[in-house]
Amino acid sequence: MDLCSMDMEQDSAVDRMMEPRSIAIVGASSDARKRGYQIVESLVRNGYPHPIYPINPKGGAILGIPVLSSIDELPLELDLAVIARPADQVIPILEACCRRRVAGAVILASGFKESGPDGARRQEALQSFLATHDIRVIGPNTSGIINFNHGADLVGLKQQCRIGPISAVTQSGNMLLSLLADIEHHRTPGLDAYAGLGNQADVDVAELILAFSRRASTKAIAVHAEGLHDGRALIATAAEVSRGCPIVLVRGGRSEAGRHTALSHTGSVSGSDRVATGLLGQAGIIQVERVDELAVVAGALSSLPLPKAGKGVAIVSDGGGHATLAADSLTAAGLRLATLSEQARQALHRYLGATAAVSNPIDVASAGDASPRLFAQCIELLQSEPDVGVILVVGLLGGYHLRFDPEDEVQENAACLDIGRTAAAGKFPVVVHSCYEHRRPAAHQHLREHGIPVLGSIEHAVSCVQALVRRSHWLATAAQRTDAQALGRYARPTGQRTASVLSEPEARASLAAAGVDTGPWLFAENAAQARAHVAALGRPCAFKIVADGISHKSDVGGVRLNVGEDLAETAWTGMVEAVRRAHPDSAIRGVIVTPMIDAGTELLIGVTVDPGFGPMIAFGAGGVTIEALQDIAFRALPLTELEAKEMILETRIAKILAGYRRLPSIDMDTLARFIVDIGASSLRMENLADLEFNPVILNQSGLHIADVRLISAP
Amino acid sequence: MDLCSMDMEQDSAVDRMMEPRSIAIVGASSDARKRGYQIVESLVRNGYPHPIYPINPKGGAILGIPVLSSIDELPLELDLAVIARPADQVIPILEACCRRRVAGAVILASGFKESGPDGARRQEALQSFLATHDIRVIGPNTSGIINFNHGADLVGLKQQCRIGPISAVTQSGNMLLSLLADIEHHRTPGLDAYAGLGNQADVDVAELILAFSRRASTKAIAVHAEGLHDGRALIATAAEVSRGCPIVLVRGGRSEAGRHTALSHTGSVSGSDRVATGLLGQAGIIQVERVDELAVVAGALSSLPLPKAGKGVAIVSDGGGHATLAADSLTAAGLRLATLSEQARQALHRYLGATAAVSNPIDVASAGDASPRLFAQCIELLQSEPDVGVILVVGLLGGYHLRFDPEDEVQENAACLDIGRTAAAGKFPVVVHSCYEHRRPAAHQHLREHGIPVLGSIEHAVSCVQALVRRSHWLATAAQRTDAQALGRYARPTGQRTASVLSEPEARASLAAAGVDTGPWLFAENAAQARAHVAALGRPCAFKIVADGISHKSDVGGVRLNVGEDLAETAWTGMVEAVRRAHPDSAIRGVIVTPMIDAGTELLIGVTVDPGFGPMIAFGAGGVTIEALQDIAFRALPLTELEAKEMILETRIAKILAGYRRLPSIDMDTLARFIVDIGASSLRMENLADLEFNPVILNQSGLHIADVRLISAP
Structure with a gap:
């Protein structure tokens, strides 16, 4: 069975674009310096075996091929049109293409989202147009696409390239040149199909990967990406494709400096490098750290x-x-x-x-x-x-x-x-x-x-x-891994949402309703009640103030630890007075009372909804000290026990959780289930924007959620 | 001024070996398959311009060059003899070379330290011989040496090599081939001189680096090393050489698996990778992480x-x-x-x-x-x-x-x-x-x-x-860095020494004598004295048992924290009883009483005497939890304030020391001086084998040494 040619929806418009049996060149030119000439020349030189339709109002012929004076002269149902005209002419040209039922268009022009506010408006107009018309678009601002087998080179390469089993998609046209150089330099397997991502106004990286994976001639997919606009679509697609065909990825914009550069390059913003590394790996994507490894690693995966x-x-x-x-x-x-x-x-x-x-x-x-x-x-x-x-x-x-x-x-x-x-x-x-x-x-x-x-x-x-x-x-x-369907069930959030921090009692109540046991807690509205709660909980307690608009409770004297029954009322009074002094206008609702938790190893578990990747979960070292060390790993939600274990093992603190000197230990299965349950419960909570348990304390008696922070975005 | 040609002791024997104006080949052969032929052939082919003396009892001629039948026929004061004879003939051959006052010999034979106990004894015999004779030796078990300018190729390369400004020393002969390949492949600057380290029975990596740095034609030195037998000599040499000439190093045996391989390869053991990384960098050595970067980086440093x-x-x-x-x-x-x-x-x-x-x-x-x-x-x-x-x-x-x-x-x-x-x-x-x-x-x-x-x-x-x-x-x-003289003042330890752990009062007294203030402490021999000490110290105290042969005090109930005056006598009795139960035969000397230190960020400062690098200092995250995360950096002693700061900044915990949320902060100058002072004091302590302060607590009132462990090796 050929694992790489998945039997899915056949001959989509994108498939036809990548295997075109007819190509129109809108803006064909007889000027050898112009892209509209270079594409025609390249098709002829590479022996492209199917019909070529140059279009230019001037008519005539280019390299012996008759030029049509208008798109309306095209035969119906063409596979592909390349638009080599400036940005402001793109929409009328697409309209004409739709009239001829062209399956897809490659838009080379820049001047869209990557080029400031005017360009962004132009791209919005393009996307509105596409939402109501039956044509697919790669670009704008793309370097083009290539089918190496048929000599359908719409990039206009001068050099010969070894044909082979790798299909590639890159954000930058120069990365295609780097890939070609490395293929030649390291004598790795050659290329099957290529697409330049451009601004992804329509067809995005996920859809291109899926289209490439359907090609029987493709045995590995090499990807260079910068911003991951819809990370959720990418991981859902990759989780499916990776089961048959390896995806090798090098990412640009991983650093602050690189992100800044990528932003001005394509108008897209990458999220946290650590988040992307965790989630892309979860979906089976092989990430390489170096540009010079992309061809080499994709080649090895395609041939071995x-x-x-x-x-x-x-x-x-x-x-x-x-x-x-x-x-x-x-x-x-x-x-x-x-x-x-x-x-x-x-x-x-x-x-x-x-x-x-x-x-x-x-x-x-x-x-x-x-x-x-x-x-x-x-x-x-x-x-x-x-x-x-x-x-x-x-x-x-x-x-x-x-x-x-x-x-x-x-x-x-x-x-x-x-x-x-x-x-x-x-x-x-x-x-x-x-x-x-x-x-x-x-x-x-x-x-x-x-x-x-x-x-x-x-x-x-x-x-x-x-x-x-x-x-x-x-x-x-x-x-044992989350499959594409499960990943696809949760989309990245769209639009701006306002978010608000819940008070700790509200947060704990919400969590309890969703099935997360945050341990015993009681809410006290007065000193006597606080004392009774300490008595009821049967051991020294922590008191935390619950007051409107106060989030850093300990900074204003709003936290007391190790409060026994005898001192409960004094503690109440002291806290309330301290908070009143610091925030005279804040309405004090009361105090949340929780039993003290024995010291142990402090962990962090968090859930958040990423603008690109949608819901995801974090695990790592907790507490203030270690939190600064950023020992945290991430996975998309939902996640499986296996994925939770892999996430735990990515952190440095994992080394001490299985037992180290006299520190409390926990078996990986139990900890993984704890994380999986929190993840599953979070997905049941409507309007969840952000959830942080920090610290979760692992001590001799097990795992205890010591502090809760919940933000909802209704 | 040519920074790379240092005006030091000129024309040492090693300098003469690397720039030989006469070469004897002991074991020359007319059999083209033998090394004794290949060397003569290579000298002739490369146009070596100085006298060549093949030696073989059979006499005759090789490639037209008359063969001497005995070393005794050589003229006096030759620069170099290459010994292409088996291991058991090496010492008699060296004796003969000494009679002719040959400056240096290259010993190709294997069968020494790298090959088991017999070989180790043979190498000891060789080293004893060398200790009393006036001849220098590169090898045994070396791939040879090359002077590319003069065509003095004693390795017998078949390929042409671009002559250039890089001198190279490698542990493995194949690493010379890799270097030549990368020079050709990446078109980087070529080679000036080369030496294969072999077993370093006499001339070692440090001496070769020094000899190369004296060559006017050398602008950068590329090094491949495995075990760093005398790391102290290397860093002392490098600290001087680096001031004029860049040294680029790739190390083998950095991992457990690699060390195991290196051990069977050359009989040498590398120490901790982290230690070597810290100390070699301190001495100005540019370490590359990848083999494929050695030629590239050395080339850039030589030409730019x-x-x-x-x-x-x-x-x-x-x-x-x-x-x-x-x-x-x-x-x-x-x-x-x-x-x-x-x-x-x-x-x-x-x-x-x-x-x-x-x-x-x-x-x-x-x-x-x-x-x-x-x-x-x-x-x-x-x-x-x-x-x-x-x-x-x-x-x-x-x-x-x-x-x-x-x-x-x-x-x-x-x-x-x-x-x-x-x-x-x-x-x-x-x-x-x-x-x-x-x-x-x-x-x-x-x-x-x-x-x-x-x-x-x-x-x-x-x-x-x-x-x-x-x-x-x-x-x-x-x-602002420790210079070669200061580094050279402290040698690596030689021979086996027995070491003993000092009791905490002994340790604190030794440290005080050396000028390290470990904070207030008192020693109590009975319960009443313990109570009086708590009163004298004026705040709750920690009690730690002092008893012969007990090092994990807390495991046997030998530690009490937060002891106030009122409970001091009870604490004493409880501790002594607990320790007696656990260790009935151990003599209890008393209890050390120290005031409790407020919680804060836990750090580690340690001094140890490394078998290869000699005295060195460690800094990093302390306490049990973080210690497991191995967030520790190392420097050789003595170290300067600048070096201490660089060491601090290599750790992850450095990120929170300058101030993070509500955590205590410290300025880098103060912390660096604290470390430098501990280092300087340690060097004043005779017989110091190992010193560990863990934790050193950084809290709102500053740095406090909370626990002391001192091992001496008299």
Whole structure:
């Protein structure tokens, strides 16, 4: 089964745009400097096999193709029109296209949302038009789209590009050029289809990813995105697409400085980097940290089988230097070296000699003059090791004849062919680093022809291994993850809403109604009642003032801790007086009384509704001190227990929750269920804007919600 | 002044080895497969201009060079002998070399410390021999040494290598191959001299770095190291060398898995990665995180002038996509974008148009068809901006004629020549990213000829900028840093020492004698005395048992907190009884009484004597909870106030120390002085093995040492 060609709604307008069987160029030109000429020229040069309809009121012909003088002369039901005319002419042109029932248009013009208030108004007008007309639009302000198989290049590239299994969508046209450069530079698999996002006035990144995933010729999708306008749509789509086809993403605008730049670039704002990292990963998106990894990692995911989940990595090296660096890099990437069986180690000793290092990393160097044949033998052996899921070769493979004896080339080529065939036959992932990669030996081509990436950088090779292992793990546990339908049930909020902070009794009551037990609490309206409440709760209590417009209670003397029954009335009086002094005009409603909670590890659990991603949950270290350290992870709601556990394990404080010296511990299942329940309850609360439990105290008797803050947006 | 050629002790034996005017090959061979042939062949092929003396009892000639039948036939005072004979023949050969007064020998043979107990004994014998003989040794188990200028290649490389300003020392021979590959692949500056570290039986990494720094032809030193056997020698040397010549380091064995591999590789053990990172950086070493950055960063430091300290980075881009990604990457690297003056922005608008993004990143794309001339103009302008220290160009520069019109090539070459000349004339650092780098356009050669690195990866370009800025900062503040002499005054410990934990009164008394005030404390030998001490201290106190052999006091009921005068005697009795029950045989000496310290932020300050680095100090988050999060930074002792501040700022907890919500704050100068004083006092304490103050509590009244643990090693 081809996992990447999902059998969904077929031949949507976007699918037709990406596989066009007819193209109109509105604004075609015979001036070689103009985009309207370059597109026609590029279609002709690349041998685009379907009808081309240049349109220009002047008529005539461009490169021998007759030019239509008006859109109205087009045949009906064209797949695609490219609009190479200025912004102010776009809507009338779209109207004309609609009359001819053109499926979709690519709008190249800038001058929309990215260019200030006038542009923003122009984009609003465009979107209003599209809401009532039956045509789909990519852009405006897009670099164009390309179908590499058919030579349908509407970007107008000058360079040849290797056709291959990667489809790409980028925010910036230059990122397409970077991708093409890296494909050529690192000799990774080539491109199938491309779309420039532009301002996403209609078709957005999620819809393009979905369209690409439907292409039988696409085996991986590479994405460069900046602002994630509708993050919820993206994660819902990705959660579905990722089940079949890998999505690799590099994001721009992750830093404050970068966001500022992205804003002036496309008019879109990215949210918090940490939020996006958590939620995109939850949806199965493989995020790369570096631009120079996008082609490399997408290429590896497109060409290699996945390792079996839960298994480790075997390193086969020539010499300890590269092996050590590879082991370091794998560890930093969160990967584990495989443990080899006793039989395997004995067999490796037979191949490599009694003194060889065979307990992973496996070092072939000690077997005298290293022979590429030894690599092939070791790799074949390791493929059947129970704990080995993927093999990373580091060193000189493919370059021995360059380093030592040129006569070894025949033998080396044969060995690499062997490695390629054995790996392909066993559907086993092998990644090769070679410091002779830049010399382009034929041996590397033998490896690549069998889907094995060969990389000149150890770190790039490790990034490929990391992506394979992560994806394997995600897929193996996909059934335990929130699916696209569940994610799609909750949209990001639209429009501006006013929000208000609930008083703590209101908040606790709302939470109780939604099924969240915030522990015992009582509301006192006078001193005597406060004293009675302390008696009823049976232990020293915390008093917190409930008064209109006062949110930082402790700053105004509105909090008393460890209040016993005997001092309850004194505490009441003292608090009320202090708050009156600080806020003479504030109406004091009373005091909330809660039993003191024994000290322990302070955690934070929060729920918020993100403008891009919709409802989401946060977990991390709590309390004032650690809160400043921002040790917090995020997931979209709803979330599953598995996802909650993964979220917990992303934080540094997770290290001490399973038991550390004399600190209280908790098992991960219990904590994960606690988080999942809070998430589920929050989704039942209408008008929830923001919920924060900080601290949630983990002590010897369990988890206790010590403080509650709830904001609603009715 | 050539900063890189330091006028120190001239023409040491190691200097002569690296610049040999005569070479003997002991174990020369006429068998082309043998190393003893390959070295002779390589010297002849590379045109080594000085005398070559092959030695083999069989005599004859190799490649026309007469072979001496014995070392005793050598002329006196040769610079270098290469020993290509097995391990068991090495010492007799060295003896013979000493008779001819050979300055130094390179020992290629393996079979020493790296290969088990027999090898370790062989290395000990070698080191004993060297202790009493006047010959220096590189190796054993080294890949060899190379002087690229003279064609003195004792490694026997087959490939040509670009000669250049980088000298390199690597633990692994394959790392030389990686370096050569990256130099060719990324077209960075080439090599001057090389040494393979091997087992460092005599000449070690520090001495090689020092020797390289003396070479007038060396402008940067690239290092690959695994175990840092004598880290103290390395940092003392580096602190001196870094003042003149940049040292760029990639380390292997940073992870547990990698250390295990390195151990079997070279028989050396790396210490904690965090310790090494802190101390090596303190000594001015530029550490790179990735193998694929070593050549790139060393190349940039060798060819570029440094930015003025404290200034920011200007990004000049073609389009927002690359600009945003570059801004993200710079931010992640801890760098700051420069603020441009109003005049500069106006001038940029004149060049680029009214709508151009000119407030850094500067985007030339909006100026219609981007012109390389615009880059040259913008760069010239930015060079005189007060806040711009370095310029990072990202995008297509050098490839416009490839992307757009081939006829633009002449103009583009001229523009790049302009950029190169202007930058060189102004001694201004410019780093260029271009996604056309792999196409090798002539324009890039114009840039490189003026010292400007051109890189195909944005991340590599940013790593160069980061290294330039870091080095500039380090040099500008070098006078405020611990110098080589001060670092060299304290050696790493040698031999095994037994250590013992001091009781808390002993520890506090020792510290007081050394000048560290640990705050008020009193020692009580009975209940009445304990009560009197509480009264004398004037506030509730902590009681801690002092008993032989009990270190986890609180686990056995040996700690009471908040003891008032009234309950002092009861507390005493309860504690003593609890400890007696738990440890009936332990002699109870008494109780240490200290006043309770108000709660606050818990910090950790520790001093230890590292087996490799010698005395060093740690600072970070303290207390049990945060200690688990390992938020700790390290510096060698002695340290300066500046270094203490930099250490503080490496921790996450530093973020809250300057004031965060209602938490106590402290100014950095005060905290740094507190740390410096503890460091200085520790160095005055004889036999100090380990000192830990955890927690040091920062509260509203200042810093308080709450707990003391001292281990001495007499």
